Amino acid sequence: MGVPLLVRLQSYLGPLLLLSISIIYLPITLLFHPFLFLFSPSSFRSKWFENFWRIVGPQMAASELQAEHIEELLSRAHGQVLELGPGGGDQIYHYKAGQVETLYGAEPNAFLHSRLAEMAAKHGLGDKFVAIDAAAQPGSLLPALKEARLVSSKTASLPEEGVFDSVVAIKSLCSAPQGQLASTVAVVQALLKPGGEFLFFEHVENSTDAVTMYYAWLLDWIWPLFMGGCRLNGKIDRVVLGMGGWDERRVTTVGDFQGHEVFRYVKGICRKA
Numbered sequence: 001m002g003v004p005l006l007v008r009l010q011s012y013l014g015p016l017l018l019l020s021i022s023i024i025y026l027p028i029t030l031l032f033h034p035f036l037f038l039f040s041p042s043s044f045r046s047k048w049f050e051n052f053w054r055i056v057g058p059q060m061a062a063s064e065l066q067a068e069h070i071e072e073l074l075s076r077a078h079g080q081v082l083e084l085g086p087g088g089g090d091q092i093y094h095y096k097a098g099q100v101e102t103l104y105g106a107e108p109n110a111f112l113h114s115r116l117a118e119m120a121a122k123h124g125l126g127d128k129f130v131a132i133d134a135a136a137q138p139g140s141l142l143p144a145l146k147e148a149r150l151v152s153s154k155t156a157s158l159p160e161e162g163v164f165d166s167v168v169a170i171k172s173l174c175s176a177p178q179g180q181l182a183s184t185v186a187v188v189q190a191l192l193k194p195g196g197e198f199l200f201f202e203h204v205e206n207s208t209d210a211v212t213m214y215y216a217w218l219l220d221w222i223w224p225l226f227m228g229g230c231r232l233n234g235k236i237d238r239v240v241l242g243m244g245g246w247d248e249r250r251v252t253t254v255g256d257f258q259g260h261e262v263f264r265y266v267k268g269i270c271r272k273a
């Protein structure tokens with residue numbers, strides 16, 4: 001049976017609401033940071049996203065539907081942990097501080113670093129937290145890890161024994177360049193110690209409902225501009241499932257996903273061989 005039109009429209013309103021909130025923050029950011037807009041458009045975009053995310057991030061992190069799954073993932077993180085795109089640290093409360101030795105947060109939006117550090121301190125990770133100014137893709141992450149001396153700058157190859165016990169990504173790889181997702185995940189795998197885990201919770205492309213796919217495709221023309229580079233056609237599930245080197249990988253669709261919803265969330269637990 002087809003989806004009632006009203007139900008479909010209601011579900012399509014969700015992304016439009018997020019877009020509207022982001023649009024409201026555009027003139028506000030412009031008013032307070034006109035020089036950034038004029039002299040550093042990319043910093044202006046980061047500031048705009050920070051203003052938006054400081055309001056929206058905590059609301060999203062409080063979603064009961066998602067919190068249980070994110071808790072399941074982050075409570076597995078232990079030892080040396082790398083989180084890709086931790087934002088303002090709204091998910092940090094899920095970590096079990098006692099089992100984390102160091103938490104490296106690779107967050108490319110430097111405007112979010114102060115709140116990230118505050119949230120780490122609030123949740124018992126203050127002296128274990130290190131912010132890294134980098135995105136997830138290898139061209140940004142690897143030089144930053146070298147600068148932080150986590151990876152040797154003298155050799156071209158990554159250490160065979162790995163660096164991290166856990167690598168985490170929560171709703172951040174949708175903003176990483178999708179064309180580089182395979183190399184990004186290959187580097188994540190290489191950075192994991194044998195037996196280490198890649199833990200992710202991400203939204204991926206809806207590939208089940210033609211109308212929704214078309215709606216998402218249309219929306220995706222403007223979505224990244226207003227959402228800090230986020231794309232609606234994420235493919236992390238396919239990338240992870242299509243590569244070898246995992247001892248075990250569980251990638252599952254979260255909750256009761258309906259084909260007419262734009263966001264299909266997936267949760268992944270992948271253990272390196």
Ligand SMILES: C[S@@+](CC[C@H](N)C(=O)[O-])C[C@H]1O[C@@H](n2cnc3c(N)ncnc32)[C@H](O)[C@@H]1O
Pocket residue numbers: 057061084085086087088089090091106107108109112134135136137169170171172173175176177228229
């Ligand atoms: C939707 S927010 C999620 C933040 C946080 N993980 C959470 O769940 O509250 C997306 C985050 O990914 C970051 N990001 C953007 N581009 C990225 C990239 N190429 N690699 C890693 N993170 C990125 C953004 O700066 C932002 O902090």
